[in-house]
Amino acid sequence: MRLLVDEHGFDFDSAADITTQVLGHTNHTLLPEALERWSIGLMGKTLPRHLEIIERLDHREIELCGPRPYGVGLIGDGHVKMGELAFVTSHKVNGVSALHSDLVKRDLFPVMDRRHPGRILNVTNGVTPRRWMKLANPPLAELVTDTIGEGWETHLDRLAEIENHLDDPGLLDAFGETKRLAKERLVAWLKEHHDIEVPVAALYDIQIKRQHEYKRQLLNILWTIARWQRIKRDPTNGGKGWVPRVKIFGGKAAASYEAAKDIIRLINDVAEIVNNDPDTRDHLRVIYPPNYDVSMAEKLIPAADLSEQISTAGMEASGTGNMKFALNGALTIGTLDGANVEIREQVGADNFFLFGLTTDEVAERRQMPDHSRAAIDQSQALRDVLQAVAEGTFSPGEMYRYGGLVDNMWNSDWFLVASDFDSYDAAQDRVDEIYRDTAQWQRKALINVARMGFFSSDRSIREYMEKIWDVRSAL
Known part of the structure; x- marks a missing residue:
């Protein structure tokens, strides 16, 4: 102007x-x-x-x-x-997911709309399969080409053809082999670059994203503590045995974001205790590799079995990590937030581990006085976890290191970690149940791959061209 x-x-x-x-x-x-x-x-x-x-x-x-x-x-x-x-x-x-665009209309610019x-319109984000499968996960890319032929990299809707082969046990076995190779690559990299040792034969449960309270890394690590406590109490899990878990976190916090930095420290303190506990280390590991970046993501995402997309509903605009994980055959545990809504619609409710309050329920819950205290009072598991943190179990020598985090959980909890804890816990039980059935898990994971065509950045760019820029393709 x-x-x-x-x-x-x-x-x-x-x-x-x-x-x-x-x-x-x-x-x-x-x-x-x-x-x-x-x-x-x-x-x-x-x-x-x-x-x-x-x-x-x-x-x-x-x-x-x-x-x-x-x-x-x-x-x-x-x-x-x-x-x-x-x-x-x-x-x-435009917003960058269907839910987000609706919230831009309803909550951000209602009068201007x-x-x-x-x-106001919507263009859901996308990711490029050239980087996030072809480059980052060559064995899976080769399997896709062997199954449906060449050219899918620029026409990602063609991944749907994989579903024609889901009854082939050889395909499921081959997919399982690509996941094993990805885990072996990650294990070798962690050992070489960070001197971290983790088993290959485990469920790889990964949350990688910017550290922010609304993304709820705190919910993830509090549940991890609850699992550690349960393994300590019942080493055989009632005779069923425990599904081994490798919990991996990645992401940075803003320099002045003290709460996020406290959560990072808590994750690492929990890792120090859990990983050195002879009673539990065969069943649970916690890893936080330093200096998360895209190169690290290219190693972590192909190895993931479970994608943690657990933000407080109504706060994540879209997310693209959720798309990258699903494209590489990870199942999602998540709330109805951002593009999770559309991912679940595409892959099917049976192939997505849903939990938690909806956007409208979040707004209602925040209006309830003492909602955090009421939620904690109803959850013995969460009370046990908060008690352990408050007593300094993970900060020996500095009992009150996490006093602020615990106090916030009891008296504020704006991001509703306590309100969603038991629902998240139940969803994690479903993860264990299905993961024990290897063929069922692999089938669900491949369905996720097959139904990711909509989330190509090529589609996003075409929508920008048609809806916003009014330009034609040169190709």
Whole structure:
């Protein structure tokens, strides 16, 4: 706008029309810390001309669409609202999963959506199979080619042809071999680069993503403690035996995010105790390789049996790790959040381990006084876990290291870890039950692979071209 008006001589309305036609806004989050608000005082001091333009854009929106409710607009409460600015100066606004786009309409920009009908739409994220299977998991890529022929890498819908071969026990065995090879590659890498030893013959249960309380790595590690306690109490699991688990975490926290850093420390402290416990180490390991990045992800994702997508419902925009895991034959344990909703629709409810409150139930639960304390009171398993953490079981010599985490669980728990704990626990029991039946597990995992065609980035890009950019393919 500044360039068009000040340096190229356009009148304001023409410049605004051009700008809006050029720009589109992809919204990636509903989190308030990412929807920036800039102080009017600071902007007026450092970028006075930009502030003038934003004020004129705000008035122009009223001129075009009529009066609006108090508090709605580009400027309010002493701040420039960057999300609203992006909305008004874009011809299309999209979320990155069906649920997320609905929440952008309903919760983020409800008034603006009514004032600009049709501006908000959805383009669900995708991932590229060239990197996330062909490059990261060559044995699985070769098996797919052997099964359905060449060319699927650029036409991922063709993965559906795998389902024509699911009754072939040789295919299930071959898929199991690709998973074993991926685990062996990961085990060798962990030993060589991090001097970490883990068994190959185990269920690889992996959560890799940015450390944030809404992603609920805390729920995962608290459940891991509960499993450790159960193994200690009943080494034979009532005679059934325990399904060996390798629990792997990966991800970084923002430098000033103290709660997330405390959770990272707790995971590593639990690993120190669990991995050195002779009573449990054959049944449970906890691993947190340092310095998570894409190269590490390319080793972890092909080896995964279980994909942890356990965010508080209504808080994850989409996710792409969930797609990468499923594409590589991992089953998902997850909430109805982000693209989990669409993944479950595609792969089928029987091939997805669902748990937890829905988005609307989350909002209702947060209105309940003492919801966290009530949930903990109803869960003996969670009480036992929190007691162990509070007593310093995982921080010998510093009993109160995790006092803040425990206190938050009892008295606040905004992200509803306690409310979802027992449901998550029951879903993990279903994971064990199905994993014991190797053929059943492999069949479900291959169905996940076969039904991932929708989640190709090629499809996402085509939708951007058709719905937003109005451009044709050069190919």
